[in-house]
Amino acid sequence: MDAAQQVHEQFLAALEGGSLRRRSNIGLAKAGLAPARAAAMLRSQMLSRQLDRLSRKLQARGEGFYTIGSSGHEGNAALAEALRVDDMAFLHYRDAAFQIHRAGRVPGETPAWDMLLSFTASADDPISGGRHKVLGSKRLMIPPQTSTIASHLPKAVGTAFSIGIARRMGFEDTVLARDGVVLCSFGDASANHSTALGAINTAAWAAFQGTPMPIVFLCEDNGIGISTRTPVGWIEANFSGRAGLHYIACDGCDMADAWRGASEAVDYARRLRKPVFLHMKTVRLYGHAGNDVQLVYLSKDQIAADNARDPLLASAALLIEEGVMTAAEVRAEYDGIEAALLRQVELAIARPKLADAAAVMASIVPPKREGVARPLANAQARAALFADEAAAMDKPQHMARLLSWALADVLLQYPNAIVCGEDVGAKGGVYNCTARLHQRFGSARVINTLLDEQAILGLAIGAAHNGLLPIPEIQFLAYVHNAEDQIRGEAATLPFFSNGQFTNPMVLRIAGLPYQKGFGGHFHNDNSLAVFRDIPGIVLAVPCCGADAVLMLREAVRLAHEEQRVVIFVEPIALYMTRDLHSEGDLGWTSVYEAPGAAEIRLGEVGVRGADNNSGTDLAIVTYGNGVYLSLQAQKLLAEQGVAARVIDLRWIAPLAEEALLAAAGPCARVLIVDECRITGSQSEALMALFAEAAPGKRAARIAAEDSFIPLGRTATYTLPSRDMIVAKALEMAGG
Amino acid sequence: MAKHTVVVVCPGRGTYNAPELGTLARHHAGRPEAQAELARFDAMRAQSGAETLSAVDGEAKFIPALHLRGDVAAPLIYAASYLDFLSLDQERFEVVAVTGNSMGWYTALACAGAVSGDHGFAIANAMGVNSQKHAPGGQAVLVLADENWRVDLGLARAVDAACAREGVLPSIRLGGMLVVAGPEAALDALETALKESGPPLPRALLRLAGHGPFHTPLMQPSANAARAGLPPAWFAAPQVPLIDGRGAIWRRFETDPRDLWDYTFGHQITAVYDFTAAMTAALREFSPDYVVLLGPGETLGGAIGQVMIGARWLDISSKAGFSFRQETNPFLLAMGRPSQRSIVIS
Numbered sequence A: 001m002d003a004a005q006q007v008h009e010q011f012l013a014a015l016e017g018g019s020l021r022r023r024s025n026i027g028l029a030k031a032g033l034a035p036a037r038a039a040a041m042l043r044s045q046m047l048s049r050q051l052d053r054l055s056r057k058l059q060a061r062g063e064g065f066y067t068i069g070s071s072g073h074e075g076n077a078a079l080a081e082a083l084r085v086d087d088m089a090f091l092h093y094r095d096a097a098f099q100i101h102r103a104g105r106v107p108g109e110t111p112a113w114d115m116l117l118s119f120t121a122s123a124d125d126p127i128s129g130g131r132h133k134v135l136g137s138k139r140l141m142i143p144p145q146t147s148t149i150a151s152h153l154p155k156a157v158g159t160a161f162s163i164g165i166a167r168r169m170g171f172e173d174t175v176l177a178r179d180g181v182v183l184c185s186f187g188d189a190s191a192n193h194s195t196a197l198g199a200i201n202t203a204a205w206a207a208f209q210g211t212p213m214p215i216v217f218l219c220e221d222n223g224i225g226i227s228t229r230t231p232v233g234w235i236e237a238n239f240s241g242r243a244g245l246h247y248i249a250c251d252g253c254d255m256a257d258a259w260r261g262a263s264e265a266v267d268y269a270r271r272l273r274k275p276v277f278l279h280m281k282t283v284r285l286y287g288h289a290g291n292d293v294q295l296v297y298l299s300k301d302q303i304a305a306d307n308a309r310d311p312l313l314a315s316a317a318l319l320i321e322e323g324v325m326t327a328a329e330v331r332a333e334y335d336g337i338e339a340a341l342l343r344q345v346e347l348a349i350a351r352p353k354l355a356d357a358a359a360v361m362a363s364i365v366p367p368k369r370e371g372v373a374r375p376l377a378n379a380q381a382r383a384a385l386f387a388d389e390a391a392a393m394d395k396p397q398h399m400a401r402l403l404s405w406a407l408a409d410v411l412l413q414y415p416n417a418i419v420c421g422e423d424v425g426a427k428g429g430v431y432n433c434t435a436r437l438h439q440r441f442g443s444a445r446v447i448n449t450l451l452d453e454q455a456i457l458g459l460a461i462g463a464a465h466n467g468l469l470p471i472p473e474i475q476f477l478a479y480v481h482n483a484e485d486q487i488r489g490e491a492a493t494l495p496f497f498s499n500g501q502f503t504n505p506m507v508l509r510i511a512g513l514p515y516q517k518g519f520g521g522h523f524h525n526d527n528s529l530a531v532f533r534d535i536p537g538i539v540l541a542v543p544c545c546g547a548d549a550v551l552m553l554r555e556a557v558r559l560a561h562e563e564q565r566v567v568i569f570v571e572p573i574a575l576y577m578t579r580d581l582h583s584e585g586d587l588g589w590t591s592v593y594e595a596p597g598a599a600e601i602r603l604g605e606v607g608v609r610g611a612d613n614n615s616g617t618d619l620a621i622v623t624y625g626n627g628v629y630l631s632l633q634a635q636k637l638l639a640e641q642g643v644a645a646r647v648i649d650l651r652w653i654a655p656l657a658e659e660a661l662l663a664a665a666g667p668c669a670r671v672l673i674v675d676e677c678r679i680t681g682s683q684s685e686a687l688m689a690l691f692a693e694a695a696p697g698k699r700a701a702r703i704a705a706e707d708s709f710i711p712l713g714r715t716a717t718y719t720l721p722s723r724d725m726i727v728a729k730a731l732e733m734a735g736g
Numbered sequence B: 001m002a003k004h005t006v007v008v009v010c011p012g013r014g015t016y017n018a019p020e021l022g023t024l025a026r027h028h029a030g031r032p033e034a035q036a037e038l039a040r041f042d043a044m045r046a047q048s049g050a051e052t053l054s055a056v057d058g059e060a061k062f063i064p065a066l067h068l069r070g071d072v073a074a075p076l077i078y079a080a081s082y083l084d085f086l087s088l089d090q091e092r093f094e095v096v097a098v099t100g101n102s103m104g105w106y107t108a109l110a111c112a113g114a115v116s117g118d119h120g121f122a123i124a125n126a127m128g129v130n131s132q133k134h135a136p137g138g139q140a141v142l143v144l145a146d147e148n149w150r151v152d153l154g155l156a157r158a159v160d161a162a163c164a165r166e167g168v169l170p171s172i173r174l175g176g177m178l179v180v181a182g183p184e185a186a187l188d189a190l191e192t193a194l195k196e197s198g199p200p201l202p203r204a205l206l207r208l209a210g211h212g213p214f215h216t217p218l219m220q221p222s223a224n225a226a227r228a229g230l231p232p233a234w235f236a237a238p239q240v241p242l243i244d245g246r247g248a249i250w251r252r253f254e255t256d257p258r259d260l261w262d263y264t265f266g267h268q269i270t271a272v273y274d275f276t277a278a279m280t281a282a283l284r285e286f287s288p289d290y291v292v293l294l295g296p297g298e299t300l301g302g303a304i305g306q307v308m309i310g311a312r313w314l315d316i317s318s319k320a321g322f323s324f325r326q327e328t329n330p331f332l333l334a335m336g337r338p339s340q341r342s343i344v345i346s
Helices: A003-017 A035-061 A074-082 A096-104 A111-119 A153-169 A194-208 A234-239 A255-272 A300-308 A311-321 A327-349 A357-361 A379-385 A387-393 A399-413 A437-441 A453-465 A477-491 A546-563 A626-640 A658-665 A683-694 A713-717 A723-735 B023-028 B032-047 B053-057 B070-087 B104-111 B117-130 B153-166 B184-197 B217-229 B257-264 B275-286 B300-310 B319-328 B338-344
Strands: A135-137 A142-145 A182-187 A215-221 A246-251 A276-281 A417-421 A446-448 A469-474 A506-512 A539-541 A566-572 A607-610 A619-623 A645-649 A652-654 A670-678 A699-705 B004-010 B093-100 B138-143 B169-174 B177-182 B206-208 B290-293 B332-334
Touching: A003 A035, A003 A300, A003 A311, A003 A327, A035 A074, A035 A096, A035 A111, A035 A255, A035 A311, A035 A327, A074 A096, A074 A182, A074 A215, A074 A246, A074 A255, A074 A276, A074 A311, A096 A111, A096 A135, A111 A327, A111 B275, A153 A182, A153 A194, A153 A215, A153 A453, A153 A477, A194 A215, A194 A453, A215 A234, A215 A255, A234 A246, A234 A276, A246 A255, A255 A276, A255 A311, A311 A327, A327 B275, A379 A387, A379 A399, A387 A399, A399 A417, A399 A437, A399 A546, A417 A453, A437 A446, A453 A469, A453 A477, A453 A506, A469 A477, A469 A546, A477 A506, A477 A566, A506 A546, A539 A546, A546 A566, A607 A626, A619 A626, A619 A658, A619 A723, A626 A645, A626 A670, A626 A723, A645 A658, A658 A683, A670 A683, A670 A723, A683 A699, A699 A723, B004 B070, B004 B104, B004 B275, B023 B032, B023 B053, B023 B070, B032 B053, B032 B070, B032 B117, B053 B070, B070 B104, B070 B117, B093 B104, B093 B275, B104 B117, B104 B257, B117 B217, B138 B184, B153 B169, B153 B177, B153 B184, B169 B275, B177 B184, B275 B300, B290 B300, B300 B319, B300 B332, B332 B338
Parallel strands: A182 A215, A215 A276, A246 A276, A417 A446, A417 A469, A469 A506, A506 A566, A539 A566, A619 A645, A619 A670, A670 A699, B004 B093, B004 B290, B290 B332
Antiparallel strands: A135 A142, A539 A652, A607 A645, B138 B177, B138 B206, B169 B177
16 A cells, blocks of 8 residues: 555544554643644644645646655644744745644635645745745745755854844844744754754854854754664754753654644743754654655564654544544544645646746846835945045055955945955955954944854855845855855745745855965865856856956945845955056056945946057957956057957856947957866856857957866966967967 | 535625615525524514614615614624525535625624624624724725726735825725725825826725724724623634634634634724635635625625636636626525525525
8 A cells, every 4th residue: 555545544543443642641731732722733734744645646647746745744833833923934845734834823824725836836836936846935934945955054044143133233124023033944864964064053153152043943853864764862962962052852743742842942042042953853754755665675664663653643642632622523624624625736736837938937036126225325424434544545456455445335335234254354354355344333244254154155145034135255266165055056046936035135255266376276266167157047246356346346236235136246366456457566457446326337237448449359358357457468468569459358257248248349350268267167168159159250269277276386377378378369360 | 415615705784785675585584494593683683672674674665874874784784694694505515614704704703603693693783883983984995906807916006005195094805996994084185196196096986975994993992892792702613614804714623712702803893804815715725616605685796706816716817707607607606696596595
């Protein structure tokens, strides 16, 4: 017999035969649970169960597309009972009962219908619009989640952290209440994931030093991850007694004990604003997903023992023994739920699906927000802010200094903006780009984080969920790679999976790219942007100089604040302190700080720098970042040899402004692409393709970095494009 | 044979008009159970010195000053609806949920078994009087739906904003109509503002003569009177799911009767009654074979159709589509319409 059917019949037989047993002596009165609320929880649990059964039937009919169920985990409904409905919840994929039960507390919610639309991938699915089977709901404060690799833990920690930050900032326009608690649930197998461990460590690290961290980590321990057993006692041994983390255990198969644990955990987190690890023992009934046959790796006895822990058995026993319902009434409710679902599902199947690629992609870019543009800070406030640097501001400065002022102006103009990262505080950042921000805006808005990139990005994503405007900093491009999924799998996908309802706008600043003079080797000179190039929806910016960096940073912040975009802002380290362009002392790479309000560089605007007033038409050099700097040096040498080249700075790598680029290169028959990144996966690939497809009449060639890592010392630039290589290639092209 | 599932909808004030005169006699003569109920209702009214419903229903002609008076209209409508509910053939139809609009909530309580039929009547009767206790103010109707019964969400938002600007509150969300309420001066201001600066509506604002500012905080005196005179002890958990004016579902084992009492004489009286949400929840969470609209009359049918169109229920997306469905295979069965009444009565 089908495993799901077996569990179903076991429940019916136990109701019929009176063999239901409670799992503990904790009664409703002792647990402090009103009979009506216990009945509501049982109903949520039964609805979750019936939905699981139905999802398998739907898949068999070819009408449903997701069978990872919640059966055996229905104890998590206790968290929905214990939390307030405005407490944000980042859910494990086995938490349907939580969502159903929370929905039951919000008038007008229709959880069964909504879940069926999700199963059937209908465009009417209120959370994802038919894009994915996720748990989630805007009204229920449940951001959409698939939680497959514990990747939601860092942002849950960030969200919890942001509650305290917003309080300290005095910022009121937050999504979450000042006394809000964040729930983050996951399985015992996921608890081993480095992402989970990093996030839990971050929360404990913060709490250990007294930073508010009102979060409940709900570990739903069913003892197995797909087919791999969790060692007996592992979760408790691993997470009880950890510094900064309060551990509570409860039996998720026993409604009364689950409620006891849940209410204790929520109360602790809300009252003390400290993290709690709630270890809820659950059971996974009928395998990992619909196609998983447990008998391959579990004995019949093990399966029978698991089945005997079915939480529905104990929940029903509790209510029957307490006289809330009779066995027949439980059965009638259970059957009634099934009957209603069978009526609903046929209608749900008939609802429209997403029609085409455009419909699927409609929520990749989040919706713009109207009426949120921030006014410029007044002159008086700016004068006070920069009083001690007024003289310096009238003189040409390098990019790092200009960026630090631009950031100060941003923090002044946007009261919801925060800066966070390693050493961004009193030290002013590894390259001084956040200099004096800490002093000017305080530790609530300029936040020194621990050394963990996942935590930094999690903080940013979570803070954005709460209405803040995060400007996180990653010290080096190579460091982002251990945390890239926080952008790739989480931040970028949030609007997609929520049909644009949830967003996490931010400007992620990263110091990167090569050409530091002999310093640092590969990990400080990483020259690949490939990790960001293929992520739908994000904006990737690379300024080449201080003047552009200031204007582009302002545009990036505007894009985040007004258009809810995730912007990756990669600053070329080698140009941070560069002052001269052609010769020592020419100050060709410095500029005077441009105050906000006048000039701007909008998304998609390319920069054209040419000899003779932009009129160089012999050759277009298309490049970005350090490539602009080298190409401008080359341009001068080329001009001396009679070749008039224009240098086109992409500025915005993604989305690529194809029309603007083609227009800028229009008068030139030859196009030389200069790309400082490793050739494989580099932007030059897309550019070559673009010119081949859209401007086949032009002769296009490229110089890109070798597929090598960056070495130390004098060899550091051996694998990279150089000024002389550009000159040589350009002359070759001009002569050909 | 499996029963047909139905959601029962109880109409509110304004549904007993001239065409409905005599409806109690016409529909329930020869039905001993209904007659017995009606006799009890009459006795209750006689005891307090009020006109009996039989007498009012039996008037030779419709007298607005009598039939539309709150203390007459409310019990009259309650009785017509409740007796209709008792006539429903429960051998063939399974009631899977009950909901109502505005005053129909009191009828819904009784139909769902959360209060007895007599207590429901006593509540409707008392609220007919109580609802006249309120701070000064009135009600008006705004038509939002176009000729296809579709509501433009932008228009709805603009109207909400206009109301908020003038200090007018939403009173009942009723499919393609929005009933608003507030002090007379605020309603005057809204009327002027809509005329002068829009947004343009399909029909001009219509003031409802004799109506109070129902479902707004101005009704607090009415709520106070209800709480003082109508005891929680009358309330029990509903026997079938009961959907309230927020779209919340009250279920048998999950209902604390005290909470139901509190909602009925609290939020239900002093905050917006969202029939659209109630009806949407009814369709989605119960997906019935039919919706049965109790009498008197069938004027609420339009709002139900508009809610269906708003939710694209059964793939119906226009008035024409709704009408076609109703003509060929009616989904909405109005007991105030003889041809449909005959389908559902025992």
